[in-house]
Amino acid sequence: MxxxxxxxxxxxxxxxxxxxxxxxxxxxxxxxxxxxxxxxxxxxxxxxxxxxxxxxSPEEPPTPTPTASEPATEPSAEPSAEPTPEAQAPDPAVAENRTWTATLTTTAGDLVLELDGAAAPQAVASFVTLAQDGFFDGTTCHRLTTNAIYVLQCGDPEGTGLGGPGYRFGPIENAPADDVYPAGTVAMARVRGDAESQGSQFFLVYEDSTITSDEAGGYTVFGRVVEGMDVLRQVAEAGVVEGTETPVTDVTIEGVQVQ
Structure with missing residues (x-):
């Protein structure tokens, strides 16, 4: 094994x-x-x-992410390395049908998340397992959207939108029926139109956002920010590097503690 x-x-x-x-x-x-x-x-x-x-023209995987010159319309994650039989998503039972607390120590300040293992067991099981393995340590929150939707996207080991844990999972869990993601929401990023493309990338909503469902549905909501909203707002206020969606403020995850 x-x-x-x-x-x-x-x-x-x-x-x-x-x-x-x-x-x-x-x-x-x-x-x-x-x-x-x-x-x-x-x-x-x-x-x-x-x-x-x-x-x-280079061969590229599907690219659902809008270009930097266009308003972002949804959080997205490019396909990561092809999933293999050796790399399977953690069993949803890992979430234990309970509430978890995750403390993210970042270069911009600490964020405390409350994770709902009952409402989104597969997403929580994946996040908890990756956190316990140190997967997020040293990764950057690579994407900040400031037009139409208001999120900070994290969890990519490559820092490019292309990375992931080597597996993908679905289905979508606990998506809001009205497409409204209140400030503080923690949700999974995925490829547009693909409910089975969730991996390690997630997004933190710093201002109420309406993210329209696509043909696959909405976005898995697996938690909320209970401490550190001021940190997210400060990052958002600093804005992005001109012509990109890269935050001006470096947000590198130094470690994640879950309990």
């Missing part, structure tokens, strides 16, 4: 191998573009431009 740390290392290796594969694909496509351009140099300029653009 492999340990959870071994599972994470296996998933990380799978992810790194996937990135290497993508780079090899892009390199082959660039070489193909050069060869094609030399052979077909006499063609019309429009055709040549089309070939170069088409050949250099």
């Amino acid at each position: 492999t340990s959870k740390k071994q599972q994470r290392e296996y998933a990380r290796r799978r992810y790194e191998k996937w990135l290497q594969h993508q780079e090899e694909v892009r390199a082959r496509q660039r070489r193909r573009a050069v060869v094609t351009g030399s052979v077909l140099g006499a063609l019309a300029l429009g055709v040549v431009v089309w070939l170069v653009v088409e050949a250099t």
Whole structure:
């Protein structure tokens, strides 16, 4: 039986191998573009431009995240490394059908969360297990949305929106029927339209937000912030780096204690 740390290392290796594969694909496509351009140099300029653009377009996983120039319409998480038989989501029974307290020590200040293991057992089981394994230690809250919805997104070991624990889970649990996520809500990020794409990324709502459900439903609400809302608001007030959704204030999770 492999340990959870071994599972994470296996998933990380799978992810790194996937990135290497993508780079090899892009390199082959660039070489193909050069060869094609030399052979077909006499063609019309429009055709040549089309070939170069088409050949250099990288293979990418689905990208539900809006670009930085567009208002964000929902929290999202890109697919992480492909789930494997060795990396399975924790059993929902780990949540013990009870309320948990999670204390996040961050570079911006402490956050205390109350997690509802009865209403969202799968999400709480995953969060608690990852926290106990030190998965969140050293990760940054990489995304701050300040238009239309108001959330700070955390839990990505890569800090890019691409990372995860090496597994994905569903279904969506405890989503609000009215699509309203009050300030203090703690919920799971996921890929748009995919209820089974939840992993380690979560978001903290710092101002009442309406996040419209998509074809998969709403977003799993698995807890609330009971201390540290002032920290979240200070991070939000500092804003984002121009042209990005990266918070100006560094919010690195130094450790998570659950009980």
